[in-house]
Amino acid sequence: MHELSSEARGNLVWTLFSRYWKPLYAYYRSKGKQPHDAEDLVQDLLNHLAANSEGLASCQPTGRFRNWLLTCAANFLVSDVRKQRARKRSPRGGTLSIDTLRSISGIPFEPAEQIDPDRAFRDAWRRTILANAIAVVREESRQSSNSTDFELFFDYYIRQDDPHPTWEELASRYQLESWKVAARRADRIKTRLAQAIRDELRASVSSDEEIDDELRDLLQ
Amino acid sequence: MNDLSSDVASLSDDQVEDLLSLGFSQSDEDAAKTTRDLLDQATADTSGDWLKSLLANLDTPVGAYCGPLPFKWSSGSSPADVNALAGRTFLEVLVSPQSSLAVLESLAEYGQMVAHLPIDQSTRFFGCVIRGMALSALRSRFGRALEPADATVIAATIDVLKSARPGFTG
Numbered sequence: 437m438h439e440l441s442s443e444a445r446g447n448l449v450w451t452l453f454s455r456y457w458k459p460l461y462a463y464y465r466s467k468g469k470q471p472h473d474a475e476d477l478v479q480d481l482l483n484h485l486a487a488n489s490e491g492l493a494s495c496q497p498t499g500r501f502r503n504w505l506l507t508c509a510a511n512f513l514v515s516d517v518r519k520q521r522a523r524k525r526s527p528r529g530g531t532l533s534i535d536t537l538r539s540i541s542g543i544p545f546e547p548a549e550q551i552d553p554d555r556a557f558r559d560a561w562r563r564t565i566l567a568n569a570i571a572v573v574r575e576e577s578r579q580s581s582n583s584t585d586f587e588l589f590f591d592y593y594i595r596q597d598d599p600h601p602t603w604e605e606l607a608s609r610y611q612l613e614s615w616k617v618a619a620r621r622a623d624r625i626k627t628r629l630a631q632a633i634r635d636e637l638r639a640s641v642s643s644d645e646e647i648d649d650e651l652r653d654l655l656q
Numbered sequence: 657m658n659d660l661s662s663d664v665a666s667l668s669d670d671q672v673e674d675l676l677s678l679g680f681s682q683s684d685e686d687a688a689k690t691t692r693d694l695l696d697q698a699t700a701d702t703s704g705d706w707l708k709s710l711l712a713n714l715d716t717p718v719g720a721y722c723g724p725l726p727f728k729w730s731s732g733s734s735p736a737d738v739n740a741l742a743g744r745t746f747l748e749v750l751v752s753p754q755s756s757l758a759v760l761e762s763l764a765e766y767g768q769m770v771a772h773l774p775i776d777q778s779t780r781f782f783g784c785v786i787r788g789m790a791l792s793a794l795r796s797r798f799g800r801a802l803e804p805a806d807a808t809v810i811a812a813t814i815d816v817l818k819s820a821r822p823g824f825t826g
Contacts, residue, residue, distance in 0.1 A: 458661070567663075655757075
């Protein structure tokens, strides 16, 4: 079997943690685990998956990776693997800790009390996809020196100001000639965000044809 | 890195769904086709002039009741002016690929509200038309499953529009 290089393994560990730790954390919290225990579980599970990364990297997934990972999370709770404290067996390429990720990507979504664990996982998953897609678009806007479009989009659709600004107020704030111009410029970002969302979804399905199905499933 | 996660975490479920629904594959042509097909099937008029004409001839400034959509009118506008502006906005929403799940749902709810207003029949008829078109767009663009009653609304909308088409003989 093809063996991953240390660098490739490190990249895999990083990808696993940065993309999927929040849905897993939300799942374990909804299972009634205290924050510290939930963090330990996520850390152990992802490091275990990374330690067995040959199989993970070489497999051709069928169906949705999201469902597979959710099954792993459920099994991990009761498996012997966890009892062996997988993080003690550090994979080459290094382990990552929740603290490291928290420092760069913020506090995870905390599920509401008594929310169904599967639903908590899915909700955190879709918020992670959305946050990642928005981050990509924001970075692109910065690099293209067109950050006003992004700021308009962000102020209107994301920022939870009270009172919420009108398009006219945003046009004034960014010194644009009319509210229609402001709305149109924010729409450019929505167009780009649509593609960024599809790019994010593509990472967790086995074919482009499954993207719409995955999205439809996430929106149910 | 600014904390985008906390901003996204503060969004309501509806807002998250609204933004994620942008990711459905859809070309400009696909988005416009849904509404144009319905208009064509029902009115033989893909430009939407028939719908705009219907709205502009209502006595009630019914467009003023549609809060979620971003159109504005001056306080001195006549009902016909308000409705004409609303008609253009509704059509833009129905054919634009930028229109989100939430906006189309708002339009469908608006249509239902208008259809049940205790006012003249023409205005209530307009409400049915808008609801039918919005539901059709929701189904084709976002894969939204329709209740049997909704499917009936769409079919009835087409039938009613056909019967209202100039020269229609049944």
